Amino acid sequence: MFNKVLIANRGEIALRVIRACRELECKSVAIFSEADRNSLHVRFADEAFCVGPGPSARSYLNVPNIIGAAEVAGVDAIHPGYGFLSENAGFAEICASHGIKFIGPPASAIALMGDKASAKQRMLEAGVPVIPGSGIIDSLSVAKKFCAEVGYPVLIKATAGGGGKGMRIVGRDADLAAGLTAAGGEAQAAFGNAGVYIEKLLVRPRHIEVQVLADEYGHVIHVGERDCSVQKPSHQKLLEEAPAPNLDADLRVKLNEAAVRAARACGYANAGTLEFLVTEDGKYYFMEMNTRIQVEHPVTEVVYGVDLVKWQVRIAAGERLTRRQEDIRPRGHAIECRINAEDPDNKFTPAAGKLGSVLMPGGPGIRVDTHIYSGVEVPPYYDSLLAKITASGRDRADAIARMRRALFETEVRGLATTVGLHRRIMTTPSFLEGRTHVTWLREELLLPQAAAAGSHGG
Amino acid sequence: MTDNHDEAETTELLTFVTDRVAPLARTFAQLPVMQLRVRTAQGMITLVKAAPGAADGAKAPAIKAAHAPKIQEGEPGRAYDTINAEAVGVFRPAPDIPEFGERVAADRVLGFVEALKLRNPVRAGAPCYFVAQAVEDGQAVEFGEVLFVVERGDTPPQPEPAPLEGSVSLEHIEAPVDEFGYAFEGVWQASDHGQTLPPAH
Numbered sequence: 170m171f172n173k174v175l176i177a178n179r180g181e182i183a184l185r186v187i188r189a190c191r192e193l194e195c196k197s198v199a200i201f202s203e204a205d206r207n208s209l210h211v212r213f214a215d216e217a218f219c220v221g222p223g224p225s226a227r228s229y230l231n232v233p234n235i236i237g238a239a240e241v242a243g244v245d246a247i248h249p250g251y252g253f254l255s256e257n258a259g260f261a262e263i264c265a266s267h268g269i270k271f272i273g274p275p276a277s278a279i280a281l282m283g284d285k286a287s288a289k290q291r292m293l294e295a296g297v298p299v300i301p302g303s304g305i306i307d308s309l310s311v312a313k314k315f316c317a318e319v320g321y322p323v324l325i326k327a328t329a330g331g332g333g334k335g336m337r338i339v340g341r342d343a344d345l346a347a348g349l350t351a352a353g354g355e356a357q358a359a360f361g362n363a364g365v366y367i368e369k370l371l372v373r374p375r376h377i378e379v380q381v382l383a384d385e386y387g388h389v390i391h392v393g394e395r396d397c398s399v400q401k402p403s404h405q406k407l408l409e410e411a412p413a414p415n416l417d418a419d420l421r422v423k424l425n426e427a428a429v430r431a432a433r434a435c436g437y438a439n440a441g442t443l444e445f446l447v448t449e450d451g452k453y454y455f456m457e458m459n460t461r462i463q464v465e466h467p468v469t470e471v472v473y474g475v476d477l478v479k480w481q482v483r484i485a486a487g488e489r490l491t492r493r494q495e496d497i498r499p500r501g502h503a504i505e506c507r508i509n510a511e512d513p514d515n516k517f518t519p520a521a522g523k524l525g526s527v528l529m530p531g532g533p534g535i536r537v538d539t540h541i542y543s544g545v546e547v548p549p550y551y552d553s554l555l556a557k558i559t560a561s562g563r564d565r566a567d568a569i570a571r572m573r574r575a576l577f578e579t580e581v582r583g584l585a586t587t588v589g590l591h592r593r594i595m596t597t598p599s600f601l602e603g604r605t606h607v608t609w610l611r612e613e614l615l616l617p618q619a620a621a622a623g624s625h626g627g
Numbered sequence: 628m629t630d631n632h633d634e635a636e637t638t639e640l641l642t643f644v645t646d647r648v649a650p651l652a653r654t655f656a657q658l659p660v661m662q663l664r665v666r667t668a669q670g671m672i673t674l675v676k677a678a679p680g681a682a683d684g685a686k687a688p689a690i691k692a693a694h695a696p697k698i699q700e701g702e703p704g705r706a707y708d709t710i711n712a713e714a715v716g717v718f719r720p721a722p723d724i725p726e727f728g729e730r731v732a733a734d735r736v737l738g739f740v741e742a743l744k745l746r747n748p749v750r751a752g753a754p755c756y757f758v759a760q761a762v763e764d765g766q767a768v769e770f771g772e773v774l775f776v777v778e779r780g781d782t783p784p785q786p787e788p789a790p791l792e793g794s795v796s797l798e799h800i801e802a803p804v805d806e807f808g809y810a811f812e813g814v815w816q817a818s819d820h821g822q823t824l825p826p827a828h
Contacts (some may be wrong), residue, residue: 203771219769220715234770237715237742241767625650 170484171195174272176214180248181538181557182462183210186248189478198242200235202228202457204548205233209540216242223550229253232260246270246485252552255461256283272485274460278435278540282458288435292455297427300446300454301369309346309381312367315521316345319369327356328364335359338370360549371454373606374446376400377413378459379428382480384490385438391425392441392473392497395465399594401517407587407610409465410504414565414603420451424466431458440466442483446607467536468503500551502557502568503561504577506594507541509553512585515617521549525582530575534561534568547584555581565603569595590614707758707784710749710775712768716742720764725757728783737775740768755779 173196176186183199187210188198199214204223211217218238221228228234230253240248247264250254259275273279282288289299302309303315303330316323316339317622325348327335334354339348349365357363380392391491396413397406413421428443435458442463444456475492485488511517527543539556541547547555558579560572573595579588599613684816686759720738726732738760739746755777762774778784 218715219771221770233743233745237740238769240742241716242630436761 173198173244174246174248175239176242176248177254179205179210182250183541184540185478185538187213189482191478195484198244200238204550227549236267246272248272251461251464270485272481274437274439278437279460281435282460291434292431295430297431297455303367305364305366312349313343315367322370324368324370325352325365326368327360328366329360329362371446371448373608374448375606377447378444379424380430381432381441382490383432383437384484388488388490389429389432390474390494390497391428392422392469395468398607399610400607402611408506409468411468412499417451424453438578439484440477465505467538468505471503471559471561472499473497501561501563502565503559504572505557505559505570506591507508507554508556509587510547510555510584511553513587513590519553520584521547522584524584526580528580530578534571535575566568681736708779709773710777712740712744712770712772713739713776714747715769716740718762718766718768720760729757731755731757747776753779756783758784
């Protein structure tokens with residue numbers, strides 16, 4: 170086991186890693202920005218180093234100062250958490266060149282899966298379905314042939330694209346030519362490159378992801394799936410659960426097996442997640458791989474009884490993964506609500522400032538991962554996640570009942586939060602029936618509410 | 628810090644106190660900070676000013692206060708400017724460290740912060756008068772830590788400032804390790820207040 174680990178992160182995930190280290194009897198070193206001086210991760214770590222001012226680019230992304238702190242503290246390893254430097258292959262390489270173990274996958278796997286095109290290619294080779302896409306479209310007949318194969322609707326995208334520029338949704342053959350012309354023209358104007366390709370557009374898919382765990386000796390297992398379909402309009406997750414409700418047993422097996430195959434295909438080690446889009450007709454498509462621990466890992470930990478963060482550290486320290494696939498079975502159900510400092514009634518605009526009273530729930534079946542406390546300052550520079558409340562029970566209904574009770578107990582004063590929105594989700598019939606998809610929140614809750622507000626002259 | 632502190636170590640400590648701490652304490656009395664930490668191989672020493680509100684200030688890390696803007700009012704004595712660490716690493720003073728009161732050009736290198744096998748130069752940044760070096764050779768420093776005390780104004784610092792209210796004097800010194808074997812943390816208190824402060828964490 171390592172003697173000392175530096176946690177290159179902040180907030181609740183830094184605390185989560187520090188807790189794992191302490192339980193493993195391994196010393197922890199926190200880094201912090203000047204804006205986070207009073208943060209709990211600074212208090213709970215064995216040592217702490219200020220690495221820069223508030224803005225992330227000069228602190229939590231300040232590689233020279235982070236490595237400097239690692240050298241001064243004499244750490245054996247760095248845990249990157251999620252976000253910041255966690256999926257930066259260059260940082261993983263810098264760690265290695267300074268004799269510091271990066272707690273995560275090999276830099277080669279981060280680089281491979283971080284590039285959309287190379288990831289997709291490798292998944293195809295491994296027999297994992299990807300969202301059907303054409304090559305660069307050079308004639309209308311090629312486009313028509315592709316669309317006939319995959320079926321409408323389709324999405325035309327710019328090869329040089331980004332930010333929604335050069336994108337067009339086309340629902341029928343008759344509109345294809347006009348769509349290609351418009352997208353091509355927009356792409357030419359925006360990127361100086363008129364190249365476009367076509368992708369199958371999935372309508373109201375579910376976001377289902379599979380957790381994998383692999384040691385450095387080739388032993389790979391999956392730790393079940395999570396349903397993360399409740400998303401903000403920006404596609405950021407708001408609520409996750411495990412196992413996925415109403416998931417066909419055969420499809421579950423297929424997803425899990427595909428994830429293990431994918432992890433093997435990219436030479437993976439440590440914890441990772443394969444994200445899939447699943448359509449109503451039972452088809453599934455690889456979307457991307459997250460080569461790090463994820464925000465929503467607690468639902469998996471609770472349901473499967475596997476301490477993912479401790480395994481991350483143990484695997485990086487060279488231990489063998491002793492959990493066998495046949496031992497991995499779900500017990501009951503778990504739901505996680507992300508409590509963010511943002512205003513759901515105002516396009517989820519992030520809020521920053523001093524918190525008033527903070528009361529977090531407790532009692533049977535409740536786990537809280539948070540770095541906030543009454544009166545603490547929420548800096549404007551970082552992710553707005555304040556807390557994760559995870560409720561578990563014998564079954565989904567039981568978990569929902571506990572979550573309702575937990576949200577009733579939860580109080581976060583001083584800033585706008587997502588607590589109220591989660592309370593509404595917990596009483597929405599289609600959620601209770603487990604019928605969510607990636608645009609569900611917008612269609613079922615946000616748009617009707619906006620319309621109601623509008624009709625009242627607001 | 629070792630447990631077997633012997634005569635040699637005690638002598639070392641005394642040398643350290645007379646050579647390093649006394650001048651630093653004098654400088655500290657004029658610094659716009661309420662608390663200053665010095666770590667060396669011999670141990671760590673925290674200098675704390677006992678002044679109104681100092682009991683609260685004692686809990687805050689030294690660097691927080693050091694980042695406060697130059698204090699012109701309500702601070703006893705003269706307010707100096709500080710040069711703080713940008714890099715995290717090991718501090719080394721420049722071989723030609725200026726004398727007290729010496730005029731220093733903006734590009735003058737006063738020291739280095741060593742990290743990643745690199746020596747990051749610490750420059751004066753703007754013309755100033757040199758007052759003091761605030762950390763020891765070989766000490767690990769974090770971002771924002773006070774490395775040097777300087778005067779950026781037009782008036783050179785006075786070589787022997789008059790005793791000021793709230794100035795610091797040596798009150799007591801503890802052994803490098805206490806009877807439980809914990810690392811030494813000495814506390815200097817202003818003699819004119821006599822307020823007992825806990826050693827900083």
